[in-house]
Structure formats: C-alpha cells, structure tokens
Amino acid sequence: MKAVLNNQQDQIGLTRRHTFWLRIRRDALLYILLLLPLLYIAIFKYAPIYGLIMAFQDYNIFQGTSGSEWVGLDVFRFIFQQDSFYRALKNTLVLNVLDLVAGFPAPIILAILLNEVRMARFKKLTQTILYLPHFMSWVIIGGIVYLMFSNSGMVNLFLDSLGLSKIEFLSQKTPWLVTYITVGVWQNIGWGTIIYLAAITGINKELYEASDMDGCSRLRKMWHITLPGIKSTINILLILQIGRMVSIGFDRPFVMGNSLVSEYSDVISTFVYRVGISSGDFSQATAVGLFQSVVGLTLLIGANYIAKKLGEDGIW
Template sequence: MKAVLDESRANGSPGDASPGNPSIAKKNRFLHNVKRDAWLYLLLLLPFAYILIFKYAPIYGVIMAFQDYNIFAGISGSEWVGLDVFRFIFGQDSFYRALKNTLALNVYDLIAGFPAPIILAILLNEVRMAKFKKITQTVLYLPHFLSWVIIGGMVYLMFSNGGMVNAFLASLGAGKIEFLSQKIPWLVTYISVGVWQHIGWGTIIYLAAMTGINKELYEASDIDGCTRLRKIWHITLPGIKSTINILLILQIGRMVSIGFDRPFVMGNSLVSDYSDVISTFVYRVGISSGDFSQATAVGLFQSVVGLILLLAANYIAKKLGEDGIW
C-alpha cells in the first residue's frame, strides 16, 4: 500500500499541484508569466479601456436610428419608429447629393492619392544619399501633423482671390483663377491639398515594406545587368504588392465615409453643390438641427455599406489570387 501511495505522489493525482500534473503546471506558468510581465499588462489597460469606452460602448447608441429620439426622454424613453427614419433620409434629395459628392471625392482621392506615395517611396528607395533621404522623409511627413484648421488657413492665404498665387499671376499679367469658388479649380485644390498632407504617411509605410525585400535579389539583378526600371518592376513592386493590396482594400472600404475636417474647412456656399458630403450632412442635421435619429441612421448606413464594400473587395482580391486582409 505504501508503495502505491509513493508512486501516486510521484506521478501526481488530478487534483495535485505537483509538477507532474500538466494542467497545474500550465496554470503555474501562466501565473508566472503574468507576474513577470505585470507592467506590460498594465500598459495594455489604457488602450483596452479606450477601445472599450469610445468604440464599443457607443454602439448602444445605434438604437437611436430606430427611434424618434428625444434628448430629454433618453434612449429608453424615446418612441420606437422602426425604419421610418431611414425612409425619411432616403426621400431627401440633399442626402443623395451628399452621397454622390462623397463617392466622387473619394474616387478622386483614390485615383490621385493612392499611387502617389507608392511612386514617391520607389523614388526615395532608389536614392543612395542617406542624409538627403532622411531630410526628404521628414519634410514630407510634417504636414501629416497639421490640423485641417491650420491647413485651411494656409489654403485661403495662398489660393483665395487676393492670395499669394493670384497675386503672382497678376504680376505676370495673367488673369485670376477662382480656386475656392469654381468647381474644377476647387476640386483640383481640394484633392491636391489632401495628397500633400497624406503622401508622407503613405510613403513611410511603403518604405518600411521595401526594407523586407531580400537584398540578394537586387545583387543578383546587378550581376544579370538589369536596369533600375527592370529592378523596380520585377523586384520592388512584387515585394510590396501585399501591402498595396491591403491598403487598397481598406481604402475601398471607406468609399462612403469621408473626414469632416477637410470638406468643412475648404467648403463654402459657392461650392456647396460638390463640397457637401455625408459628414457635413450629418453635422447639419445632427448638431445644427438637433435631429440625432437622422445622424445616427446615416452613420449606421455608412458602417453597413462600408463593411459590404470591404468584404467584397477582400473577396475579389482572394479570388484573383492576391493577398487579402484576412
């Protein structure tokens, strides 16, 4: 009997906390790792709390899209109206104008703004002067930190009727260009300023992707006598193709969403027919008019359509044999 007990202690019973029990040993390892990395887990609490409070908690407010929301009655006391809010929104010409403008501006941004950082990153990757490369990256990245209020002031000083650009044109004897009050000049200014602000951020992403390309491929191409263009086409671009695919899919998913700052700051009553977008529409009906049900319904519409576009773009990429986001 004693021999059996000794053998049982040596092997460890299911409820025993001895090292012989795999589940207990795994639990002890987990507790040891938590204790060892306690400060790292504490650092994770802040971003986790941010996501929980500002991303997940507001989802409860989606209920307002199906209510005749009353700010005094609150969500629990407001009357349920089903899909009446959506029917009202889809019956407004101003909503379709905002949706059309949002899609148009996002398409223009995609055409002009998506390839620009790729081209710039390739050009910088070919530069061999490290100091010049770093200075250029810094200068290009600085606009990313400027708020649209500051950028809007800069745009007005440069492109208004009495701005620096028109003053320069007048000194040359040329006529003034109404950059901020006519459709085509305004669109060109709007898209160009957006590309200028975001090109540095995109360039850094693609340059980071290029660092993962095997340098031996370039060395082998030098031995074979490949030109720079052939190396870019056959080595650099295939090396960053997965990054291009992922960023393209994500941008397609945002086709019905647009930031509030740029259209609001650069828009005015003279160009409202093509500067009024969904975000300014939500601001007008939600904040200015106090119709929170409409604003919530439009936001829900954007989220659903954006998710559908994202899934569709990812599905098409997978079908074509390219990398997706999952």
C-alpha cells in the same frame, strides 16, 4: 483506466494554468501597457455601439434612449427621401474615388523613389519635410489654402503679374476639385510613405545584389523587385481604402468648402453635422452613421473576397 485519464487531463490543465499565470507575471509590464489601448477601444469604439438604438427612435435628449419613442425604420425612410442626402452621398463617393485614383499611388511612388536615394542626410530631410503636413490641423491648412488660392491669393497675384487671367480655385467646380484633391495628396503623402518604406526594408537584399550582378538598371529593379516585394502591403491598404468609400473626414470638406461650391463640397460628414448637431436631430445623424458602417463593411468584405479570388493577399 478512466481514473488515470482524468488524472492526466487534470495535470495537463494545471500545467496550462500555471504556464499562463507564469507568463502573465513575467510580462506584467507589457500587459499593463496594453491596458491603455484596450481601454481606449472599449470606451470609444465599443461602448458607443449602444447608442445605435437612437437610429430607431424619435430620440429626445431629455428623455434619453430609455424614454424616447420607438419608430422603427421611419428615420431611415425619411433620410432616403431627402435629395440632400443623395447629393451628399454622391459627393462623398466622387471625392473618395478621386482621392483613391490620385492619392493612393502617390505614396507608393514616393516611397520607391526615396528608397533609391543614396544620400542619407538628404533622404532624412526630405522625409521630415514630407511628414510635417500630416501633423498640421486642417484649420491651418485651410488658412494656407486661402492665402495661396483665393482671388487675392499669392497664385492669382502671380498670374495677374504675368498678365494672365485669374483662376477661381475656390469658387468653381473643376478648379475646386483639383485644389481639394491636390491639397489632400500633399497632406497625406508623407504619412503613407512611412508604411511603404517599412515594407521595402523587409525585401531580401540578396535580390538586389543578384540583379546588380545581372546588370539590371534601377528602373528594372523597382519594377521587378521592389513593387512585387510590397504587393501584399499595397493590397491590404487598397482593400481598407475601398472599405472607407462611403466615409469621409469632416475637417477637410468643411474647411475647404464654401457656399459657392456647396453643391460639390457637401458630403455625408457635413450632412450629419448639419442635421445632427446644428438641427439637433440625433436620430438622423445616428441613422446615417449606421448606414455608413454597414455599407463600408459590405465594401470591405467584397473587396477582400475579390482579392482572394484573384489570388492576391487579403486582410483575412
């Protein structure tokens, strides 16, 4: 009896292995295409994890990780004693919260409005114009911002021609924050709209047809059909956005910031650039990066847990 069972298990194992290799041969081209993104992730995402050891060393670029002195948590203690780090952390959180409040609903609203447009050519033209800023370098956008909002820029020249006082868009706290957030929304709104438009296309069209028969207005269809239909997508993107609360890109605050607003524009990414690249202290830069990753993961897990507790869709 045991011999029969073992023989059957061997046959099942052989069948599975045969099926596996058959699928590999059948979809060989697809697997080859998959190799490139897997190599990218392995080289640029997983391989650098080894470098985290620098956060616990007095790293010397000439001695490398194998020869540098081990200092344990001394680097973290030194960072947490710096007022400039807490200022950078506070500014990062403030800017990310403002981006979340102003920037997160914008592509949702825009996607719903574009979905209601019936003129196909106008819709495509509008989408193309809105997507373009996403592909522009922040260096170019920074130049545009300077030409538009500096003291001698187009906006202030226009205000001056009307006899109004100039606004210090780039050198005072509140105007700079408004400019920073507005430019960020303008740059990202078109790209975010793509995701929500794709989600909207997955909504059952029969729901709209039934609502038309019931005499529902467009506003009611948006509120009772479109928004609930993309709720799961909104939840997932919101959770991911919360997970990035302590992370912020380098280009935008560096290009738009200046010495007059450094108290508000100095964020974690510029702090890392200053202590890691400019000063050559790679241990501090690595420690701050590890701190961001740990806090970001904690926020992500916490946001996903709360969403599941509230009965909403989570990432997992």
